[in-house]
Every structure is written in C-alpha cells, then in structure tokens.
Amino acid sequence: MADLKLSVDTSTDAERAVVDAVIAPADHAVVYETERVVRGGTERRRERRHLLLPGLHALQAEAGWISPGGLNYLCGALQVPPAEGFGVATFYELFRTTDPAHGQSVHHVCMDTSCHIAGAEALARSLEAEGERVHRGPCIGQCERAPAQFIQGRAEPDRVPADAASIADPTSYRLPQHGSSKLRLLHRVGVVDPTSLQSYHDHGGYAMLRYAIEIGSDAVIDEVKSAELLGRGGAAFPTAVKWRAVADERGRPKHVIANADESEPGTFKDRIVMENDPFALIESLTIAGLTVGADNGWIYIRGEYPLATTRLRNAIEQCRIAGLLGDNVMDSGARFDIELRRGAGAYICGEETALMESIEGYRGEPRNKPPFPTTYGLFGEPTAVNNPETLLNVLDLLEVGGDHYRTLGSERSSGHRLFCLSGHVRVPGLYEVPFGIALGDLIDLAGGSTGMTRAVLLGGAAGVFVGPDQLDLELSLEAVRDAGATLGSGVITLFDDTVDFTALVLRIAEFFKNESCGQCVPCRVGVTRQHEVLVEMAANGALSDERNTLIDDMATVMRDASICGLGHTASGAVQSAIRLGLVGDRP
Amino acid sequence: MTTIESDTHAEGESAVESVTVRINNNDVSVARGATILDACTASGIDTPTICYAENLTPVNVCRVCVVEVTGNRTLVPSCSRLAEAGMEIQTDSDRVRHSRKMVLEFLGSSVDLSQAPEINQYSVRYEADVTRYVDDREVIEEPIRIQDELYIRDYDKCVLCYKCVEACGDDAQHTFAIAVAGRGFDNRVSTEFDVVLPDSACVYCGNCVAVCPTNALQFKSEFDLRRSESWREEEQTVTTTVCSYCGVGCNLELHVQDNEIVKVTSPVDHSVTHGNLCIKGRFGYQYVGN
Amino acid sequence: MFGAGGGTVSYAEIEEADVILLWGSNAREAHPIFFHHLMKGLDNGARMYSVDPRRTSSSKFADLWLGIDVGTDIALANAIAREIIHAGLANDDFIIRSTRGYEDFAAAVEPYTLDVAAEITGVPATAIREVAHAYATGGKSQILWTLGITEHHNAVDNVLSLCNLALLTGHVGRWGSGLVPLRGQNNVQGGGDMGALPDKLPGFQRIDDDADRTKFEAAYGMGLNPTPGIHLTLMFEAMERSELTAVYVVGENPADSEADVDRARALLSGLDCLVVQDIFLTRTAQLADVVLPASVAWAESDGTVTSSERRVQRVRGAVTPPGEARHDIDIIIDLADRMGVDLGTNEPEALWDELRSLSPLHAGMSYERLEAGGLQWPCPSLDHPGSPFLHGWLWADDLGGRAPAPFSVVEHEGPKEQLTEEFPLRLTTGRSLDSYNTGVQSNGFTSPIRYGEALDINPVDGESLGLSDGERVRVSSPRGSVEMAVRFQFDIPIGLTFTTYHFPDLVDINKLTNDAWDKRSGTSEFKAAAIRIDKIDFPIPMAGS
Ligand SMILES: Cc1cc2nc3c(=O)[nH]c(=O)nc-3n(C[C@H](O)[C@H](O)[C@H](O)COP(=O)(O)O)c2cc1C
Numbered sequence A: 001m002a003d004l005k006l007s008v009d010t011s012t013d014a015e016r017a018v019v020d021a022v023i024a025p026a027d028h029a030v031v032y033e034t035e036r037v038v039r040g041g042t043e044r045r046r047e048r049r050h051l052l053l054p055g056l057h058a059l060q061a062e063a064g065w066i067s068p069g070g071l072n073y074l075c076g077a078l079q080v081p082p083a084e085g086f087g088v089a090t091f092y093e094l095f096r097t098t099d100p101a102h103g104q105s106v107h108h109v110c111m112d113t114s115c116h117i118a119g120a121e122a123l124a125r126s127l128e129a130e131g132e133r134v135h136r137g138p139c140i141g142q143c144e145r146a147p148a149q150f151i152q153g154r155a156e157p158d159r160v161p162a163d164a165a166s167i168a169d170p171t172s173y174r175l176p177q178h179g180s181s182k183l184r185l186l187h188r189v190g191v192v193d194p195t196s197l198q199s200y201h202d203h204g205g206y207a208m209l210r211y212a213i214e215i216g217s218d219a220v221i222d223e224v225k226s227a228e229l230l231g232r233g234g235a236a237f238p239t240a241v242k243w244r245a246v247a248d249e250r251g252r253p254k255h256v257i258a259n260a261d262e263s264e265p266g267t268f269k270d271r272i273v274m275e276n277d278p279f280a281l282i283e284s285l286t287i288a289g290l291t292v293g294a295d296n297g298w299i300y301i302r303g304e305y306p307l308a309t310t311r312l313r314n315a316i317e318q319c320r321i322a323g324l325l326g327d328n329v330m331d332s333g334a335r336f337d338i339e340l341r342r343g344a345g346a347y348i349c350g351e352e353t354a355l356m357e358s359i360e361g362y363r364g365e366p367r368n369k370p371p372f373p374t375t376y377g378l379f380g381e382p383t384a385v386n387n388p389e390t391l392l393n394v395l396d397l398l399e400v401g402g403d404h405y406r407t408l409g410s411e412r413s414s415g416h417r418l419f420c421l422s423g424h425v426r427v428p429g430l431y432e433v434p435f436g437i438a439l440g441d442l443i444d445l446a447g448g449s450t451g452m453t454r455a456v457l458l459g460g461a462a463g464v465f466v467g468p469d470q471l472d473l474e475l476s477l478e479a480v481r482d483a484g485a486t487l488g489s490g491v492i493t494l495f496d497d498t499v500d501f502t503a504l505v506l507r508i509a510e511f512f513k514n515e516s517c518g519q520c521v522p523c524r525v526g527v528t529r530q531h532e533v534l535v536e537m538a539a540n541g542a543l544s545d546e547r548n549t550l551i552d553d554m555a556t557v558m559r560d561a562s563i564c565g566l567g568h569t570a571s572g573a574v575q576s577a578i579r580l581g582l583v584g585d586r587p
Numbered sequence B: 001m002t003t004i005e006s007d008t009h010a011e012g013e014s015a016v017e018s019v020t021v022r023i024n025n026n027d028v029s030v031a032r033g034a035t036i037l038d039a040c041t042a043s044g045i046d047t048p049t050i051c052y053a054e055n056l057t058p059v060n061v062c063r064v065c066v067v068e069v070t071g072n073r074t075l076v077p078s079c080s081r082l083a084e085a086g087m088e089i090q091t092d093s094d095r096v097r098h099s100r101k102m103v104l105e106f107l108g109s110s111v112d113l114s115q116a117p118e119i120n121q122y123s124v125r126y127e128a129d130v131t132r133y134v135d136d137r138e139v140i141e142e143p144i145r146i147q148d149e150l151y152i153r154d155y156d157k158c159v160l161c162y163k164c165v166e167a168c169g170d171d172a173q174h175t176f177a178i179a180v181a182g183r184g185f186d187n188r189v190s191t192e193f194d195v196v197l198p199d200s201a202c203v204y205c206g207n208c209v210a211v212c213p214t215n216a217l218q219f220k221s222e223f224d225l226r227r228s229e230s231w232r233e234e235e236q237t238v239t240t241t242v243c244s245y246c247g248v249g250c251n252l253e254l255h256v257q258d259n260e261i262v263k264v265t266s267p268v269d270h271s272v273t274h275g276n277l278c279i280k281g282r283f284g285y286q287y288v289g290n
Numbered sequence C: 001m002f003g004a005g006g007g008t009v010s011y012a013e014i015e016e017a018d019v020i021l022l023w024g025s026n027a028r029e030a031h032p033i034f035f036h037h038l039m040k041g042l043d044n045g046a047r048m049y050s051v052d053p054r055r056t057s058s059s060k061f062a063d064l065w066l067g068i069d070v071g072t073d074i075a076l077a078n079a080i081a082r083e084i085i086h087a088g089l090a091n092d093d094f095i096i097r098s099t100r101g102y103e104d105f106a107a108a109v110e111p112y113t114l115d116v117a118a119e120i121t122g123v124p125a126t127a128i129r130e131v132a133h134a135y136a137t138g139g140k141s142q143i144l145w146t147l148g149i150t151e152h153h154n155a156v157d158n159v160l161s162l163c164n165l166a167l168l169t170g171h172v173g174r175w176g177s178g179l180v181p182l183r184g185q186n187n188v189q190g191g192g193d194m195g196a197l198p199d200k201l202p203g204f205q206r207i208d209d210d211a212d213r214t215k216f217e218a219a220y221g222m223g224l225n226p227t228p229g230i231h232l233t234l235m236f237e238a239m240e241r242s243e244l245t246a247v248y249v250v251g252e253n254p255a256d257s258e259a260d261v262d263r264a265r266a267l268l269s270g271l272d273c274l275v276v277q278d279i280f281l282t283r284t285a286q287l288a289d290v291v292l293p294a295s296v297a298w299a300e301s302d303g304t305v306t307s308s309e310r311r312v313q314r315v316r317g318a319v320t321p322p323g324e325a326r327h328d329i330d331i332i333i334d335l336a337d338r339m340g341v342d343l344g345t346n347e348p349e350a351l352w353d354e355l356r357s358l359s360p361l362h363a364g365m366s367y368e369r370l371e372a373g374g375l376q377w378p379c380p381s382l383d384h385p386g387s388p389f390l391h392g393w394l395w396a397d398d399l400g401g402r403a404p405a406p407f408s409v410v411e412h413e414g415p416k417e418q419l420t421e422e423f424p425l426r427l428t429t430g431r432s433l434d435s436y437n438t439g440v441q442s443n444g445f446t447s448p449i450r451y452g453e454a455l456d457i458n459p460v461d462g463e464s465l466g467l468s469d470g471e472r473v474r475v476s477s478p479r480g481s482v483e484m485a486v487r488f489q490f491d492i493p494i495g496l497t498f499t500t501y502h503f504p505d506l507v508d509i510n511k512l513t514n515d516a517w518d519k520r521s522g523t524s525e526f527k528a529a530a531i532r533i534d535k536i537d538f539p540i541p542m543a544g545s
C-alpha cells in the first residue's frame, strides 16, 4: 500500500466522532504503540479497507457531504489513499463531494418507469414549492406506491414517508394476496411480527435451519439440486451448482452474500420480504453459510431502504443473542455471523462482482469473469451470492423436499416466483404465483389494467417491452426466453395508451447513462451515444434508417463486448420499443 | 587469492507446461498461464490493444482486443483471458471486427486522438467512422492542467484506459496520487477533490506519463516543444544507458533531438525497472550539456 | 570476507520474501525503483520491520517501526541474536555446518538481554522480541541497509552485527533470503568491483596478494606498488600532517560532502596542488589549481556500471559533450602520456575486455552479452548465466571446499559524540526523494515537491524551545553553527532532529556533522552529531522576502 500524503487536517470534531464510531482510534490501520513503536503495514490496511463505505456513510450523514477534512480523517484512519477515497465517494449517488451549503434533508424522488407515469415530476415540483430539497433520481424500489420518495436525513435518520404505517404497527402490512393459502414464500408477510424472533419461531421459523444442520451440507445441496432451484436475481443460474462449487473449496475463508441491492426499476420484492419477514432472510442465509462452509455472511442492502435496514439490524442482533448467529450456531458447532452493508445509490452494485468491490471499499466496478466468485469472490475468497428470493425458496424446498418442489411451477422452471406489478394496473403490488402462469392471468390477479394496455415492460429497464398481443405468454424462464424477452427480477410494468413512450424510453436510456459504471468503453460511451440518438429522435419525431442502424450497431457492441450485464442489456428495452412501434415512428 | 563463488539457481524453474489452442483454425501452443493475446502474438496475429501494457496488470476495460471464443455468449478480452486447452478462437470474424470498430468509433467520437497514432492506425484498419454520431454529442472537455514544470495533463485526450492509475498505484509506484473519480461518462482521472498535482501525493516519477497511450499525460518538455512546433519525433534518437543517481541501476532511454535530451523513458522489459523510473532518473538529466 | 563485496540477493527475490528487515535505510526515497520490488513483496504478503531513528516514508510501509536511538544498532542486533538463541530459533544445523565462531558470539551477545537493549535503544523489549521472532521464523528473510548503518564511526561493526543475524538463522545463500547493502551512488558497486578501493585490484583481488598482483603486473608490463593505499578520511588526516600535498579528485565533491566541511575546505585549500576532474564547477573545483572538465559519463560516453545487485550494465553516449569537456578515459590517457606512460587504447570495449581477462568475476561478460539487460557477477565464463544471489556454497555439502563463514563479536559503543547539556539534541542526516547527495546534479531541474532545507524537529521539542513552525534558528554543534528554518514533524521522535544534505548552498549542514570515522571503511559519522538550537533574537531578513 502507500505512504499516504494527507492534506492538512480540517476535519470537525463531529466528523472525527462519527468516523471513530466506525473504527476506534485504537484500531486504526496505523497506531502508535509508543512514541518509538508504530504498528501498521499492508495486512492491517487490507483488513480495514472494507470500512471505507460505512465511514463515508457516517460522514455524509453527519455533514451532508464528504468534506475534504472528513475524507482526510477517514483515509488516515484506514490508510486509504485520499485519491481513491475520493474516487469511491464520487461513485455513489447518495454521497456528495461538494458542500451542499444547507442543512436540510434531501428528498430523492424516483423518475423511473412507474413513477414516471404516476406524476413523479409533479411530486418533485410540489416538494420544491414547499421549500424542500429535491434530488431527481432513479428507481427506489417503491413502484407499487408510485410516485415514490426517500428522504436522506440531515440531523434526522433517513426515512420513507410511506413506511410510517408499518413502523406504527409492524404487522399492518397487507399484500394483495393477504390470507391466501397458496402463499409459500410470502405466507408470513403481514402475519408475523417482523421485530420479534419469538414471533418468527411461533410461525415455524428456524425449523429449516435445524433440519439443514441435521441432514448436513451434502444433503442440503442435493435437495437444492433436485429442486432445480434457479436464481431469482436475474441470471437464473442453478443455485446448487454455485453452492457445490463453494462447498468444494477448502482451506480458505468463504463467504455467502444476500444481494439485496434491488435497484432494477420496477423491483420491490426483496424490500417487502425484508421489511415484513426479515428473520426468514437471516435463517436462509445462515443455511447457505453452513451448507457451503462459510463463516461470513453479508447482506448488501441498497441505501434507500431504511426500514428494511432497521428490521434486519434488529433481527441480526436478536439472532446473535439467541445463539442463532455467532460461534456456535444453534449448537451445531459451526461459526457463522452476518454483517449488514448499505449501498449508497448505484444500480451497478447489484451486479455481484461490483457488489463485492463495493463491500471491499472500492468503486463498484464489475470484474471480468472468469474467475467466478465461487473461486475468486469477496476479498478474493470463494463466495456464493444469492438473491433474497432465491434464499427464501431454499426454506420452501427444504420444507417440502426437493422432489416435491420440482413439481411446482412449469416444465423447466420450478417453484414459485415473486412478481412486482406496477404501472397501469388496478392493484399494484407483490404477487406470488407458480412459474408458468400466463401474463394476462397474472394481470387479472392484480385486478387488470386501468386502461387500454399498450405495452408491458418485462424484467425492468434491463428487460424488454412486449405488446398486448402477448398476454397469453407463459411466465416461465423457457417460454419467455423463446419469446426473446426476460423475467429478470420479476418486474411487470403495465403502460396504457395514454403513455408518452418517447419520454418513457428516453428516461430508460437516461437511467442506463446515469448508472453505467463507465469502466468499459462499449457501455460507457454506448449508453451515452444511445441516449443522444433518442434525444435527437424525440426532437425529430422519428428515427431514420441510419439512426436505427446505429442503434443496432451500438446494441451489438454493448451486448458482445461490455464487461457486465448492465452493458449487455442496456439496449433491450430501447430496441424492443422501436420494434413494437412505441417510439421512432418506423414502418 | 580472493574468489567469490557463483550461484545461478532460481527457484520455481520447473518445466513449463503448455496448452494448445486453435486460433483461426490453426493450432498454437503457449505456456500455461499465457493469455489469448499472447497466443495471438505467438501466431503472428497483430491484436489491437489500448488498455493493455506488458508491465501492468490487465484491467480489460477498453475491449478493443476482444475475440470470439466458441462456447462463450459474449466476446472475450484477449488481453486478460487465459488460454485454455482446446479453445476455439476467432480473431477476425464479423462479430470481432464489429466490436473493435465500434470501440474505436466510440473513443474517436469522445476524445481527441490526434496524438495517439497507434489507435488511429487501428481505426483505419477497422474502418471506424466517427462522423456518424449525433453532432451535438457529449465529448470530454477539460482545461489543460499545467500545474508544475514537469507534467501537463490534457484529459480531452484521455480514453480512461486506467494505465496511469495502475502505474501510480499498485502495479508500480504505490503512490496512489490519482484515481478514477465520478461515474459513467463523467469518469475522470483525478486527484482527491481535483487538488493541483503538487498538493497531491504525486512524487513526479513520471510513470503515469510513460504509460499513457494518447499523450493526455505529457512531459512538460515535450508539451513545450510541441507547442512551439519543434517536436520532431522522427528525428529523435533513442539511446539506452544507466541512470547516474543511485545504485539501483535503472536503464534509461534517452530521447535526443538536436543533441539535447528531450525525454527519458525506460524499457518495459528491463528486469530492474519494468519501464518505471523515479524523479531523479526521469528528470535529473537537465544538467547534461550545461 | 563474508558479507562484503555486494548484495547477496537480486531485486527480484525480495518480491518473494516473507520477512523484510529494513535497517537504517529510507529506500522509498533513496532507492525508489528498488522499493518497487520491495512493495511487490509486501503486496505478495511479506511482513516488513523497519529499524530507523526516524519514521521515514519507507518505515510507513512497515508492519512495525522501531525508532531506535541513533547509533544503537549493534545493541539491537545483539539483543535480537540473543533472543533468537534463547527462543530456540537459531538454525543449529546451519550454524554447525556452515559457520564458525558461534560459541564466542553467543557468549558475547549474552549480556544483551531484551531489557538491556530496550534501555540502550529506547525501544520496548516486546517490539525487539517481535522482530527477532519474525526474522528467525520467516521462510525467506532479508536484511537491507543503507547509510543509516554505514555512516557511523563503527560502520563495519554495524554491518557485521547484521551479518551475524543471517548466519544465526541461515537466511543467506538461498533464493529469497540474504543481506542487501543498497548502494548510494550509481557506480559505488562498480567502483569497488574495478578496484577503486585502497587495497584492491579489479574483481576484489588484493594488491598485497602476490599471486593477484603478479597477474596484473604481467598484463600491464610494469611493476605495481604492493602497499595498500589509504581511503579518503585517512587522506584528510595525511593532509593535516602535510604528508599529502597533491590531490587529484575525480567526480567527487569533498568540499561539500565531507563531515566537518570547514576543516575539509581548509585542508583542500592548503594543498600544494589540487586537480579536479568533474562535469561541474563544484565547490571543490572552485578550490582547485587545475580543473579538467569531464563529460557526463552515463549520457555522453560508453562504458559499464554495476548496480547494487551486482548487475553490470552498459552505459552509452547519447549526446556529444559541450565545449571543452572530454571523456574521463581520454583525460587519464593523456595525463599518463605526459607522465611518459602509454595506457594504450581508449576504446571502451577493448578496455573492458582487458578487465575481463584479469577479473574472473567479469570474465563471462562480453559487451555483446551485456546488451540484453546486463549480467550479475560472478559470471566467470561466456556460458555462465550470471548469479542472482551469492554464498550458495554455505548450503553445499562440503561448503564448496571453503572455510565456514565466521561470526563476528561486536560490541555496542554508541555514537562518538555524546549528548551534553550544551548540545542536547541529536542531529542525523539523510536524503530526500527528489534530490541527490550534494545536489550538484539534481538541482538542475525544478522539482514541484522540493521544499528546501529545514531542520525537522518534533513539535514537542520545538515548543519547549519556544519555537514556532518555520522559524529561523541558529543550529550549533561543537564544530560550527548555521542558520536554518525548523520544520515541525510528528514523524521524528523527541530529542532527534533531521535534515537532508542536498543544498549546501542554502545550508552548510556538514559544518555540523561529526568526522569521527570508521577505521575500516573510512566513512564519517554523518548520522550522529550533537547539536543545540538557539533562537535568533534579531532575525536577519531573508533574501528576497
Ligand atoms: C446491473 C446488474 C444489477 C443487478 N442487480 C441485482 C440485484 O439488485 N439483486 C440481485 O439479486 N441480483 C442482481 N443482479 C444479478 C447478480 O449479478 C447475481 O446474478 C445474483 O445476485 C445472483 O443471485 P441468484 O443466483 O440468487 O439469482 C444484477 C446484475 C446486473 C448485471
């Protein structure tokens, strides 16, 4: 590492205090043991680097920005080069590196898909008219209650106004399917008290961890394998393959990570589960950890989820006290604990390797693969990353057995799936159905469209538009793939014929332009040039042949040569909108 | 009589295993651990690279070196992907040519490549057409940063290849004075809060300048000569010698124009320097000839 | 002699070391590109322990920095040795097979308990113990040193005390383990290799060894004086006694670089004849009767130099020298000619080949072979690949037919100049990254990071003297006094002060340093003078302000 040059220390007492709460002075990367003996070195620095992101959060919350003095103090404590610290701070939407020159909280108003058509701009303006500070930003995972806002607190904790009811009465949350006996994944939501381990026990909690310990690692993986569980985070990768690979790694520390970054526009499923059944995520992540032989569990949750964060923190604490986390989990002799990490506003950090970089205290830039996380993951060590919904399914498949679980769902997609319905639908919200349901039936389950459906966005911004002629499309991985679409993270957003699709598609293009990490050329420049062509199209009202070729040429290089899934999918929605005639006015 | 015995042993010199890959339908054998790029080079295929350098860990961000490997959904960066036995590789398929052309168009449409002759040659080879983008497009516009007598930084020319960051960081210098800041198209190589270079951690080793492929980073000496239109690279001689300052024994390449040293570099394949120097070796020549 | 001659390992080896003991060396600034290799080692997992009175920029990379009192290195080394022995961590097999003198050595270090060493060095016993255990138990351990070890009156003892540690643990003669003296100047190693030492012929052959000398006499076709000459410090003493009255200085600047420069300048001025051959009109040249302007060896002429890892490399002329400047070789040949001796060719390769025919270490190094990145000596034949590390024979079954390597008994003495009430502060000197020795070369460019000369002092000392940061003060030693600014630095321990010696025109710091010198190496004690700091009551306005 480095012989840092720190600038003149201008940190405030308050800034130092919040950094010291993240890392005590006695534990800094460099400590004076006596006037003549100083301990430091590469290993101590490496071990502490992951505290950079929590440190930046602390400074941002305290001062409203990452000031040079504050960054300097934090970098000194962790021995992170200030230039790198600055590079990390400037990567995230929730951090600012210029003085806001005001002491107010900031209202982050979502400008994406569902909120876009639900009057997000009007909300932003009315807040501004009331004298509030507004930041227009990307989706914040509350699409079912669009237009949405999240308040980044100054001298008050972060909060979401819409959470008030749940905070007042933790069991008050109601799913549209509340009370349905068909719920396998969501059956505790709105029923169990999410703040109480006892309540979770009372509703069958921790039976599956006990069972998993009983049957042992190999048997658990066998169950997951016979269940043919596929990941729910977007890539639909077989979970058993991933777990087996990590379990087979020996002799190095290992990790399991719950990827709760949930930033795909239109997605809010993990939030509802974490807010209303947090212990289920803890239990299932613990099963994952014990199964693959990892001591370390991490939950990486997006920074805009204050209620879910509070509930998970509380749950982790209770589980530690009850011996369900710690040195001897449920008397199994195994060690496992969970560390919660908050993202800071970066869609790309949901990409699993970007997520690891982010935890490690670097910019959330995805890694090239191979090597894959199962061999070279967090801190270079074997790691299994799963979506919370995937983990929830493990509880289900262990309960009913892999073979039985396999009979649920469709031909090639087993089990139940969570779908996030929003936009022009009568009862927006989270729905749990078996794989294979027809798109139209699912929409009917949500009360049908509120108008004349013109298009449905499947899979979020990274997905594709399908037309109303596709309502009989079977919602399974295989059928959707054959149709050239994707289920992604289970997003279904309806748009009726009142929608200005040009503005909508422009916004989607803008989302990618804002969210590309900018590391690789195809994506960094591609999403920018794509947006420019669409801006031009919006002005002209139509897309020329030449421009259409350019869009396709750019889409091809982004799909073929980008490092990660963001670049690969950044043109899907745009191209499908052109194809369906939603924009571009082409024959 | 004094004698000093010799030892020639070096550890880990076991017989090197080799792997065979198929490139454009010809078999090529390379040592295990070699990249696809190495294999291409070994079979005489000239692969364009921008962010790759022999003395740096590949960051594989420019994507101009991509090739098609059977069984991979996307193209793969040849500079970082290891050659595996039995790989079927295409280096000149339509897909490969398309991606390379687009990368070059993207860069050409964003930054000033006027002092990046190598990249321009690739652009000709792959028929990159930067004129087909929206006129009113975003390009990198930054003031030239002249903050001392040794360097200039002209980020209008920066292709964000990360080389300077790597050279300043843990690939060589471990000073970490510069890093990439921002996100997406707003990414810039920057000091903390963009403080001027002399206030940063910079120690003026010039190792960043040495690796920059576009002249976004330049020695002030070169910049001044270029500005007065007296930089004549074709007339320059390059002589390898040894630094006169400390006892490390760094090799220097003295670039001489009109019997004056105008720039100092170091050979990237030299076992001592790997292309890097310190401020004394890099700039300490200025007394020569005075 | 074991431990002399050259670094026993190559730079590449430190990249694979497990434990690095950096002793009295600020390689981060003094040997920056070597430090690249070292940092790679750290990235690969090596632990580093730094022993230095100052927490230097190199120390900042260390897992543990031990800020010992100036001049207490031997006490520390002996205590480390004792701890290694008592903890049962000595490499007994190696000691028995490859060394001699262990019993005496073990007895000699016995009084150096951790507590005694803590008392002498000012560093807690626990830290000393930690270093001892780390060094001994490391798979591959190296000790590196520079002027912090050698610029003391007992420099040779200091080096021997470190060699003892390597012999005790067997950390020498194997890939990755060894002893590394880092050379301060680009061809100190080469100069020594070429016989520019009072008692040596090229290739470390001895002038007083008849077999060695006869070989040279045959080649040169004339007799050679078998009596070893004297080194620089003795020369100054000889000048003092008027035994030495004519001096020919080639590429050195003793009028600035000697400790106690007032004395040096007086002696040089008093010579009957002073000839200076240099590329600059240095302070020494200004005192000369005759100045021979030389060309810049590394950029204006052809030849070879040798680095700290014994790598012989080619230098090549890139520009033609200005004005009357001539190549060193030509000057010497002409001079010999005037004295009636024909030295023969001035052709660098032919001269080199002559050297190869006389020095077995270099015999295999043809110009052609040196083209590709150089070769490390010994390289006795054209098919020999050169030697990454030395002393592998220590591990050979019969020691390659040699005598075992000797331990040396060395005792702690401390700096010659003790602190007194009158001179209560310790002054030590060193280099900074962007400057070099007395600055004649490096001051040719405008470094953005050069901040001029100042006396670094701990703020605690500064405040107790009633000083403020940046204040100009009078700094005095028993030999003289200068005026300079103080700079408050947290990284310098209380009681210690530090300055570089790069800007003699600004501050004549070598007026203060101590010329107590080491009998064997001839190095002066630049590292340990006693000084006092006085406020200047009526500050003299600085030029330009
Ligand atoms: C740009 C991008 C964003 C992503 N965001 C998420 C996310 O928020 N949550 C998630 O579980 N997976 C996300 N993924 C997918 C992850 O990389 C990874 O495949 C997934 O977490 C694996 O979990 P699973 O196997 O349980 O699906 C994202 C991928 C990309 C390319």
Ligand code: SF4
Residues within 6 Å of the ligand: A348, A365, A366, A515, A516, A517, A518, A519, A520, A521, A523, A524, A562, A563, A564, A565, A566, A567, A568
């Ligand atoms: S594809 Fe986009 S988001 Fe992914 S690494 Fe490349 S620039 Fe970053």
Ligand code: SF4
Residues within 6 Å of the ligand: B157, B158, B159, B160, B161, B162, B163, B164, B165, B189, B208, B211, B212, B213, B214, B215, B216, B217
């Ligand atoms: S300044 Fe040069 S080396 Fe650095 S990222 Fe830009 S183009 Fe690459």
Ligand code: SF4
Residues within 6 Å of the ligand: B243, B244, B245, B246, B247, B248, B249, B250, B277, B278, B279, B280, B281, B282, C030, C031, C032, C033, C034
């Ligand atoms: S470049 Fe720097 S490290 Fe290398 S020999 Fe010259 S002074 Fe020494």
Ligand code: FES
Residues within 6 Å of the ligand: B048, B049, B050, B051, B052, B059, B060, B061, B062, B063, B064, B065, B066, B077, B078, B079, B080
């Ligand atoms: S050279 Fe391979 S990605 Fe840039």
